[in-house]
């Protein structure tokens with residue numbers, strides 16, 4: 001009973017700060033566009049043909065990019081799956097929303113009420129979610145489907161061929177006609193479009209779960225070392241003859257990074273990040289030897305081409321249904337991936353390969369002369385949240401960071417940020433706490449020994465000296481290979497960037513304290529909080 005009373009109180013408290021919106025069911029203005037947010041999983045930037053990639057085939061996304069605006073300096077708020085997704089939903093840094101693999105809080109219903117899917121639904125949008133929900137830690141486990149009008153999705157990590165496996169994350173897909181997870185998601189998109197009401201705009205979030213390691217490894221799970229990808233996936237009879245997953249990219253002489261298998265401690269020393277505490281021996285073993293790294297590259301790009309195919313089907317479907325001219329499409333990934341570069345694998349770092357994402361936004365109503373542009377503005381994944389709200393005509397909330405990209409997309413001259421704060425608070429696998437800043441020319445990163453289940457005090461770095469620092473001149477070293485942080489010639493610059501990061505870090509910590517007073521956090525492992533049925 002205590003929890004019910006507490007939760008009603010918390011819900012009322014949290015709703016108090018929300019703007020008034022038309023209730024769901026009210027007739028929405030006809031001018032509001034439909035919105036489709038396409039998110040891929042671990043797809044790094046520059047992995048489309050139109051972005052100049054040497055071999056990947058992505059004809060449909062290439063077409064989208066050439067008809068859209070691309071922001072080619074876009075960074076993720078947190079370079080790992082779950083907290084990155086919470087940041088997309090809420091428009092907040094992990095430090096403020098407090099939800100991640102290594103943090104000590106769960107996402108609450110009150111927080112969810114402040115997410116873009118909830119706000120759009122409340123404003124009259126028909127809402128749908130397809131694929132990997134990926135929040136992992138939230139208080140409404142088992143009831144996420146209620147937060148959308150349409151839901152065909154999963155928690156955790158499903159499999160590439162989910163109908164072959166009986167587990168909570170694969171079961172939702174056992175009713176599908178298709179066998180491959182990417183194509184099942186295409187099936188779900190069609191089901192959503194078939195079932196939507198005609199009198200409302202819709203907001204569909206599609207969360208593809210490729211090219212994530214859990215999917216590419218499970219393309220061929222029938223031998224003991226399957227998670228290391230020691231054998232070609234097309235030994236799996238189920239992939240034989242597939243235009244995507246059989247021979248594609250197998251015989252084209254893919255060049256894997258020369259640094260594959262070399263000493264990773266040349267770049268990030270062992271005292272601050274020990275590769276043998278999970279990175280090399282548990283999670284990305286295939287990136288540490290040349291043969292398996294090649295197999296990873298083949299499968300990685302095969303699955304990107306598979307996603308591209310489903311997205312092409314979606315475009316054709318929108319045309320067929322007469323929806324293409326009023327549907328805004330946003331494309332992104334939840335972060336990038338290191339695949340042998342620096343002698344390592346994985347994400348979680350603030351290096352570009354891990355922290356930079358593809359960013360494409362398509363507004364079919366835009367005049368032709370404004371399409372096909374590639375802009376260099378510094379963009380955050382948090383900008384997506386406000387951009388979606390802006391297109392939907394829904395007011396953004398006070399605690400949302402980021403800015404709407406719409407003025408830039410529409411070709412307006414507006415003052416824009418000159419620098420972007422970056423953070424990574426994922427501390428599993430011996431990852432350090434990381435903070436950084438990207439300016440037009442420079443990237444500065446500082447690291448501190450990480451703590452699992454960190455709390456507020458652990459991310460107060462105001463009285464701690466950085467334990468390791470990196471500085472890159474992106475103009476002459478876009479691959480971020482030469483760390484200039486200890487170079488005396490750059491001491492003044494390092495001092496300046498250190499101060500800038502500290503200022504933003506302290507400000508974010510203060511922001512979190514204010515937010516906690518409005519929407520209290522929910523400690524992980526607490527008894528479940530029962531919520532009233534009516535919300």
Ligand SMILES: [Ca+2]
Pocket residue numbers: 041042080081212334335
């Ligand atoms: Ca991911």
